[in-house]
Amino acid sequence: MLMGLLLAGALGWGCQASDAPPDCTATYVACGCGCCGGVEPKVECLSCENGDDLQALIEKDQEAKKDPQCASAGCSVGTKYVYCDANSP
Secondary structure (H helix, E strand, O other): OOOHHHHHHHHHHHOOOOOOOOOOEEEEEEEOOOOOOOEEEEEEEOOOOOOOOOHHHHHHHHHHHHHOHHHHHEEEEEEEEOOOOOOOO
């Protein structure tokens, strides 16, 4: 399940790299050094209307995974980023 969520986030990633409007249906689970299995990530709302940048959060998470301290860090609950206003009128 975790890989599916990460894949869904990664697929939404490319859509935000151009000048096109952001894909406000995209989600991403950020885990830093790694998510703990069997634990639901906490949900963090983003606002598409306010221009919140999911791409920047993805890049920050990808950089965190490269930190050499991850080898001894353990897992985290993870944060699922969702555009909460995506379906608002």
